[in-house]
Amino acid sequence: MPALIVKQHYSAAELASYALSSVPTTRAALRVKAERERWPFVEVAGQGGIRREYTPPPSVLKEISDKAMKSVVAAVEPRRIKVGPENQIPLIATESQALVADARKGVLLALQTLMNRSGYAMKKAARVMLEMAQSGEANPQLVAMLKAARDGRGRQSPDGLPSVRSLIRFVEYDRSSALTPRHRGRDMSVPDWAPTFLGYYQKPEKPTVEHAYRMFATEWAASQAGGMPSIWQVRRFLDKVGKVTLEMGRMGSHEIKSIKPFIRRTFDTLLPSDVYTADGHRFDAEVQHPLHGQPFRPEITSVLDVATRRAVGWSVGLAESAFAVLDALRDAVVNGGIPAILYVDNGSGYKNELMTDAGTGLMARLGTEMINSLPYNSQARGIIERSHKTIWVNAAKQLPGYIGHDMDRQAKLNTFKLSRKAIKAQKAGETVAMPLIGWPGFVEFCKLKVDEYNNSPHRSLAKITDPTTGRRRHMSPNEAWELAVAKGFEPHTVPDDELRPLFRPQVLRTVHRGEIEVFGNRYASKYLEEFHTDQMRIGYDIHDPEKVWVYDPDGRFVCTAELNGNSRSYIAPSVTDRARDKRLDAKIKRLDVKHDTALRERHGAPALENMESVHIPGFINMTRDELARSRQAPLVDVTEVNFTDVEVVAAQPIVPDAPEWSVPNTPQERWDEWQRMELEGELQDRSEKQKRWRQTYQATPEFRMYQRKCA
Structure with a gap:
């Protein structure tokens, strides 16, 4: 069956060949049906003379259209299409092909006009047209169309005009809707060596063509599989392969998405606070740590409203954590209201019990639905990812401690040396200025950059006329937010008395005899007496460990439990203090005795000043006068001493102290x-x-x- 063509008039032969269910399948029966139902027709001059082309009823035209559509769909139904000359997907004609087709249409229109006016047959009319063109009697525009319409593959004529046979062939082309000349395309067949070469070329190491060709040539020559292609043949083959197919294997599933088609999401129907998107970013500059002043890179969490691109919340932390996300969301709720949807990645700062728990999680208490993007699909969160560069990367480049990947290596090294030199000087007690920005100044700097972003035109927002300059420009996020408020938008805000309890983290704990244990601390309250063994929701403040807030499973506030609220001293403080005072008084008296003794020793009072006699048993028994006279007596002459009367006592040997015992070694x-x-x-x-x-x-x-x- 020939290809179905949707047009206004059809010959009896064409309609019969289409095998339609509503018309006969023979030319004679179809002509009888057309005459009986009085179908409109036009007379068309053909090769065999004048013939009729009918205009079928709307029902027949619809059947032709549906059948043609089904045939087109059936042609592209298979998902895997082999690339080859016989089933190559038809491409749009080139500009030169379109010019030749237009010229042939003009020639056929002139030929038809000549036939209608003169009554000549087609062949005679074609001969007359060519003779007039050769003699210069024809219109110059017609001559140009004849020269442009000829087939370049035929024999070259001296005047560049087609032959009579070529003009007759143009009519046949027109009947089959093939006026566009065929274009000899590139040979898209896959050579035998291509799979082997691609095995060396499509690797994650991304080898060059020369490197892959050298490895391929070694294997191909050893296998003796056939003729060795040159590197230029390889390059010509690679030029025929699609760009995405060529990078398969050289790019991973995550990287190759950057060259594949994508979905561009629209946000025209969103209202402010419908969707918030959040993400963390490690700052690309070093600042001074708030605790010890050492250089470090802080973690910044940003929250953006998708509808207006406004940065509704942000937080700066020492590292990425759930508490940094909690603080950024608190700031977002204060500035923009409670979001309906929070669109984030799969990081640990979002997928944790603090955020997702059905009873105590922040999302459940806010009534917000959290949606996580697919893994390795950062393109889906392009809004928040792009804002990192717009706000924080550009901000980091304004600080002296910038260490981004595009920073000059020598300048980065000099900044690093200056900051470390200042640290050593400060440890040594020297007064040296630190080249890095301090923590309070950095927080204020971040606030200024967020305000600057919110007040700057954003190219994804609609254009307005600037009231100052009168020129057209994009709205800023703040202007888009204010426009929505002016149209009646009201954010879902939280009263101040509910804000702090709402953003306190909560955990589930069991009450035991009026006590609750949270993170190793014990909290107690007399109001928990009747809740023994009940599981309660405990809210805590990460900055104030002195108390916790107790809620029942339905969220009603019960009481405040104090840290060690049921602790009592082992003995009454008054008794302990009295005993301590008594012990100190006794110690002071003992010190006074020692003090008096030391003072008497300093003045040197004689020990025998008031004694009438000196009596030491076994040694001396003398009066004071005898003692005074003995002091004036001469010394005894040693030579007069009789040593025979002296009792000699044997000297005892001196025994050295034993060495201290130690553990043996082996x-x-x-x-x-x-x-x-x-x-x-x-x-x-x-x-x-x-x-x-x-x-x-x-x-x-x-x-x-x-x-x-x-x-």
Whole structure:
């Protein structure tokens, strides 16, 4: 069956060949039906003379259209299409092909006009037209169309005009809707060596064509599979392969998305606070740490409203955490209201019990639905990802501690040396200015940058006329938000008395005898007496560990539990204080006695000043006068002493102190030492160190090993 063509007039042969259900399938029967139902027709001059072309009823035209559509759909139904000359997807004609087709249409229109006016047959009219063109009697425009319409593949005529046979062939082309000349395209067949070469080229290392060709040539020559292609043949083949198909294997599933088609999302129907998107960003510049002043890179969490692109909340933390996200959401709710949807990634700052728990999670208490994007699909969160560069990367480049990837390496190294040199100087006590911005100044700097972003034109927003300059420009996020408010938008805000309890993190804990344990601390309240063994929701403040807030499972506030609220002193403080005072008084009296004794020693009072006699048993018994006279007597002459009367006592040898005992160094010495102690038993006096070692040594694997050997 020939291809179905949707047009206004059809010949009987064409309608019969289409095999339609509403018309006969033979030309004679179809002509009878057309005459009986009086179908409109036009007379068309053909190769065999004048013939009729009918205008079928609307029902027949609809059947032709539906059948043609089904045939087109059937042609592209298979998903896998082999690339080859026989089933190559038809491409749009080139500009030169379109010019030739237009010229042929003009020539056929002129030929038809000539036939209608002169009554000549087609062949005679074509001959007359060419003769007039050759003699210069024809219109110059017609001559130009004849020259443009000829087929370049035929023989070249001296005047550049087509032949009569070519004009007749144009009529045949027109009947089959093939006026556009065929274009000899590139050979799209896949050579035998292509899969082997692509195995070396499509690798994640992304080798060059030359490098892949060298490895391929070695294998192809060893396999003796056929003729070796040149590198220029390889390059010509790669030029024929699609760009995405060529990068398969060289790019991963995440990277290749950057060259594939994508979905551009619209936000025209969104209202402010319908969708918030949040993400963390590690700042590309070093600042001073708020606790110790050392250089570090803070973590910034931003929250953007999708409808207006307004930065409704942000937070700066020491590292990415759930509490940094909590603080950014608190700021967003204060400035923009409670969102209906929070669109975030799959990071740990969002997928945790603090955010997602059905009973105590922040999303459940806010009534917000959190949607996580697919893994490795950062393009889906392009709004928040692009804002990082617009706000924070550009802000980091304005600070002296910028260390981004595009920073000059030498300048980055110089800044690093200056900051570390200042740290060493400050540790040494020297006064040196730190080249990095301090924490309070950095927080204020971030606030200014967010305000600057919200007041700057955003190219994704609608255009307005600037009231100052009178020129057209895009709206800023703040202007888009104010426009929505002017149209009647009201954010879902939270009263001040509910804001702090709402953003306190909550955990589930069981009450036991009026006590609750949270993060190792005990909190108690007398109002929890009747809630023994009940599970309660406990709200806590990360900055104030002195108390917690207790709620029942339905969220009703019960009481405030104090840290160690049921703790009492072991003994009454008054009794303890009285005992401490008594102990200190006794200590002071003892110190006073020592103080008086030390003062008497300083003045040097004689020890025998008031004594009438001196009596030391076994040594002396004298009065004061006898003692005074003995002091004036001459010294005894040693030569007059009779040493025979002196009792000689044998001198005792001086025994040096025994060296302090130490643990032996080698395993054998330790085992021998333990055996010696075991033999001596308890008769030998030992130090505490020896006793303690003897007890601990018996529990070691070394002792058990020697014990088994000697058993």
